[in-house]
Amino acid sequence: MVRPVSNAGPAAHADTGAVDASTRWPVLLFLLSSLGWLLVATVLALITSLKSHTPDFLAGEAWLTYGRVSAAGLNALVYGWSSNAALAVTFWLMARLSRAPLRFGGVLVVAGGFWNLGLTLGVIGILAGDSTAAPWLEMPAYATPLLFVAYALVAVWAVVTFRYRRLAQVYVSQWYLLAALFCFPWIYSIAQVMVVFDPARGVVQSLVNWWYVNNLIALWFMPVGLAAAYYFIPKVLGKPIHSYYLSALGFWSLLIFGSWTGPDHLIGGPVPAWVISAGIAASVMMLIPVAVTAVNLHLTMLGSFRALRVSPTLRFVVVGGVNFTLVSLVGTAMSVRSVSEITHFTHFSEAHVLQGMYGFFAMVMFGAFYYLLPRLLLKEWPSAVLIRVHFWAAVLGSTLYWLALSIGGWIQGQEMNAATVPFLEVVQHTLPWLFAGSVAWIILAIGHLAFVINVVWMLLAQRPAGATVPTLFPNPPAMQGVSGP
Amino acid sequence: MNRGPLLFLGILAAVAFSWVGLVLTGEIQSGGLTPYYDQAEGKLYPEKPSGQAGQGRLVYEDLGCAACHTQQVRRPGFGTDEARGWGTRQSVARDYLYEPRVLLGSLRTGPDLRNIGARQTSADWHYLHLYDPQLTSPGSVMPPARFLFAYRKVVGQPSPLALKLPGDYARQHGLDRPGYELVPTPRAEALVAYLLALNDPYTFPEAKPYEPAPPKKGGA
Amino acid sequence: MITMAWLVPSVTVGLGLALGGIAVGAWWRAAGHGWAREFGHGATSIFDEHEPLGVMTDRFPSQTVRRARDPERPPAAGRVGD
Numbered sequence: 001m002v003r004p005v006s007n008a009g010p011a012a013h014a015d016t017g018a019v020d021a022s023t024r025w026p027v028l029l030f031l032l033s034s035l036g037w038l039l040v041a042t043v044l045a046l047i048t049s050l051k052s053h054t055p056d057f058l059a060g061e062a063w064l065t066y067g068r069v070s071a072a073g074l075n076a077l078v079y080g081w082s083s084n085a086a087l088a089v090t091f092w093l094m095a096r097l098s099r100a101p102l103r104f105g106g107v108l109v110v111a112g113g114f115w116n117l118g119l120t121l122g123v124i125g126i127l128a129g130d131s132t133a134a135p136w137l138e139m140p141a142y143a144t145p146l147l148f149v150a151y152a153l154v155a156v157w158a159v160v161t162f163r164y165r166r167l168a169q170v171y172v173s174q175w176y177l178l179a180a181l182f183c184f185p186w187i188y189s190i191a192q193v194m195v196v197f198d199p200a201r202g203v204v205q206s207l208v209n210w211w212y213v214n215n216l217i218a219l220w221f222m223p224v225g226l227a228a229a230y231y232f233i234p235k236v237l238g239k240p241i242h243s244y245y246l247s248a249l250g251f252w253s254l255l256i257f258g259s260w261t262g263p264d265h266l267i268g269g270p271v272p273a274w275v276i277s278a279g280i281a282a283s284v285m286m287l288i289p290v291a292v293t294a295v296n297l298h299l300t301m302l303g304s305f306r307a308l309r310v311s312p313t314l315r316f317v318v319v320g321g322v323n324f325t326l327v328s329l330v331g332t333a334m335s336v337r338s339v340s341e342i343t344h345f346t347h348f349s350e351a352h353v354l355q356g357m358y359g360f361f362a363m364v365m366f367g368a369f370y371y372l373l374p375r376l377l378l379k380e381w382p383s384a385v386l387i388r389v390h391f392w393a394a395v396l397g398s399t400l401y402w403l404a405l406s407i408g409g410w411i412q413g414q415e416m417n418a419a420t421v422p423f424l425e426v427v428q429h430t431l432p433w434l435f436a437g438s439v440a441w442i443i444l445a446i447g448h449l450a451f452v453i454n455v456v457w458m459l460l461a462q463r464p465a466g467a468t469v470p471t472l473f474p475n476p477p478a479m480q481g482v483s484g485p
Numbered sequence: 486m487n488r489g490p491l492l493f494l495g496i497l498a499a500v501a502f503s504w505v506g507l508v509l510t511g512e513i514q515s516g517g518l519t520p521y522y523d524q525a526e527g528k529l530y531p532e533k534p535s536g537q538a539g540q541g542r543l544v545y546e547d548l549g550c551a552a553c554h555t556q557q558v559r560r561p562g563f564g565t566d567e568a569r570g571w572g573t574r575q576s577v578a579r580d581y582l583y584e585p586r587v588l589l590g591s592l593r594t595g596p597d598l599r600n601i602g603a604r605q606t607s608a609d610w611h612y613l614h615l616y617d618p619q620l621t622s623p624g625s626v627m628p629p630a631r632f633l634f635a636y637r638k639v640v641g642q643p644s645p646l647a648l649k650l651p652g653d654y655a656r657q658h659g660l661d662r663p664g665y666e667l668v669p670t671p672r673a674e675a676l677v678a679y680l681l682a683l684n685d686p687y688t689f690p691e692a693k694p695y696e697p698a699p700p701k702k703g704g705a
Numbered sequence: 706m707i708t709m710a711w712l713v714p715s716v717t718v719g720l721g722l723a724l725g726g727i728a729v730g731a732w733w734r735a736a737g738h739g740w741a742r743e744f745g746h747g748a749t750s751i752f753d754e755h756e757p758l759g760v761m762t763d764r765f766p767s768q769t770v771r772r773a774r775d776p777e778r779p780p781a782a783g784r785v786g787d
Contacts, residue, residue: 016755199585270575278718
């Protein structure tokens with residue numbers, strides 16, 4: 001039995017409640033923004049999905065044409081929902097892990113304003129026809145500088161906060177968060193310069209573009225998601241991470257190998273063959289960080305599966321963690337040339353993207369929100385039913401989407417590789433799977449509505465007088481050690 | 486792992502390593518490519534696109550056509566790009582030299598368009614297809630781009646670009662008013678000019694044309 | 706202008722292998738100096754007096770505590786150690 005380690009005297013650590021309280025305004029701003037964008041992204045994604053099998057749906061106007069609405073939905077999901085959520089969770093976790101109150105929160109609030117303003121201009125700009133046509137970088141050049149300003153403010157804040165931390169030990173989640181905060185501006189600036197503002201000539205542009213998309217996932221979303229998983233699973237269980245010493249290996253191997261898998265998106269394309277081979281090799285090496293994460297996260301859960309019935313956060317984060325392992329394994333498989341020959345250019349890769357961005361990342365973010373919001377607002381979630389609706393809708397919807405588009409995409413790939421099958425016939429065979437994908441989005445939408453209703457209800461509810469901690473976790477010693485069935 | 490500066494250095498090294506290895510080396514190898522001068526024809530290839538085709542490319546970009554169409558022909562033996570008539574040879578880096586935005590694409594919800602100019606040489610076909618894909622490709626999931634066209638009163642002579650709709654289609658959709666015609670807007674004209682120009686006929690030294698495999702002897 | 710296609714990849718791959726070798730070597734040396742043991746303490750740095758080891762910190766709202774436990778008995782869920 002390991003005793004809790006205290007690395008400094010009690011006077012040096014700020015009280016957890018005080019730390020949480022200090023994060024309230026910046027975290028709430030980014031969290032609520034992320035939820036707004038989640039609803040926008042859900043609507044745009046549902047429209048996109050419906051158009052994919054019913055092309056006449058809302059087909060009258062240019063601003064809703066498939067190419068524009070799918071790009072707008074993607075950007076709303078990636079930069080609106082996912083990145084706002086990432087920042088909200090990052091700020092809260094950084095403060096908690098540093099055991100120091102969040103300082104200069106006003107800077108973050110201003111950053112949030114710029115970020116969301118830039119996003120709004122960008123998404124509307126895509127629908128208006130100003131898309132840059134670069135994958136995942138479609139937001140027009142008049143919107144992205146606002147994102148830069150926002151991010152510069154966040155970066156400065158991050159350096160200062162880390163400098164003022166009060167705990168000598170740097171927990172694994174902090175390495176991941178620092179990596180994410182540091183890497184995002186680098187990869188985003190390089191991408192904006194070499195693809196949007198001063199485009200590189202020829203296929204180098206595509207290399208940079210997919211290097212960026214890959215690193216956005218490997219060096220921004222994966223680290224933030226893993227940081228949260230590495231924190232919430234042990235924190236909720238009251239149990240330390242299994243084989244913690246492996247986490248350093250997992251961290252560095254993710255950074256080094258994960259950043260090289262960009263060329264997987266260009267297998268078979270007009271780029272130098274050795275670049276593609278390097279990407280494939282890196283995808284195979286990715287099995288190392290995936291194995292480490294599986295050991296650290298999944299083995300920690302061994303013996304504690306009953307806790308899944310009890311904790312909403314644990315449910316979401318554990319499902320997210322399992323999807324991390326699955327999506328990474330699928331990604332490695334997709335890099336093998338014989339598999340890529342079938343899956344490349346098909347709906348299979350769309351399914352893969354959503355499994356990563358939603359099955360892994362969004363689920364972990366939802367889990368994080370369920371944990372931190374009561375501690376920020378000092379209120380309980382008003383409705384357990386809505387939490388359950390959200391959870392099951394998210395799991396069912398994302399699993400259905402992944403299965404439907406993976407199977408449909410696999411069939412599509414096989415048929416495309418049989419030159420005797422006319423192209424229009426290949427298209428016809430994908431339709432039922434795409435329809436199932438739309439059903440999946442409707443299910444996801446129900447879950448998102450349930451979540452947003454619960455959040456708004458909680459915001460509007462009265463805080464119990466004199467509350468200093470969420471009512472479920474009071475401090476009095478008599479309640480310690482009580483953790484339910 | 487507890488020291489900030491070391492952590493930052495390590496993270497920077499990881500990002501820099503991948504950028505140098507993938508982007509910078511890609512730039513060194515492919516960024517310096519020049520057009521190929523054909524002695525016999527006295528021309529540089531790839532040929533620069535016309536102004537109208539350049540405008541059309543912008544329409545292709547803003548409508549997000551790259552969301553469903555690729556523009557990269559894969560080598561023989563890897564997929565069936567050539568067997569489907571999508572190109573006589575694989576696409577190489579030199580083909581994309583003059584493209585301000587390289588539109589390789591990543592999904593084939595629709596067919597590859599790299600050589601669509603060689604496959605569909607008729608502007609009329611393209612206008613019909615853009616107006617309502619079901620006219621030329623029944624069962625297609627491509628969205629109709631009716632907003633690229635205008636139904637207007639004939640002024641003087643009927644426009645040579647007026648769409649030649651099948652009679653019953655025109656009747657069903659109210660497009661058979663006498664004295665009226667359905668014409669493409671300038672954006673549609675530019676887009677079709679771009680599509681007609683999409684063609685890589687020249688074979689660079691580094692690209693070999695597809696040779697069909699010799700017929701197998703005996704049973705297979 | 707590099708015209709030899711093999712030069713650039715081999716330099717990059719060579720550099721990568723060299724760096725990797727240095728990393729593995731450093732790791733080996735650190736492991737020999739008991740670094741892994743010290744490192745393990747980081748796993749418990751997220752727990753403190755208010756949220757100690759062995760106590761769960763999340764629950765569905767409105768799930769009441771079914772039975773108050775004897776504070777001396779360890780809790781069933783979230784067993785620590787192994």
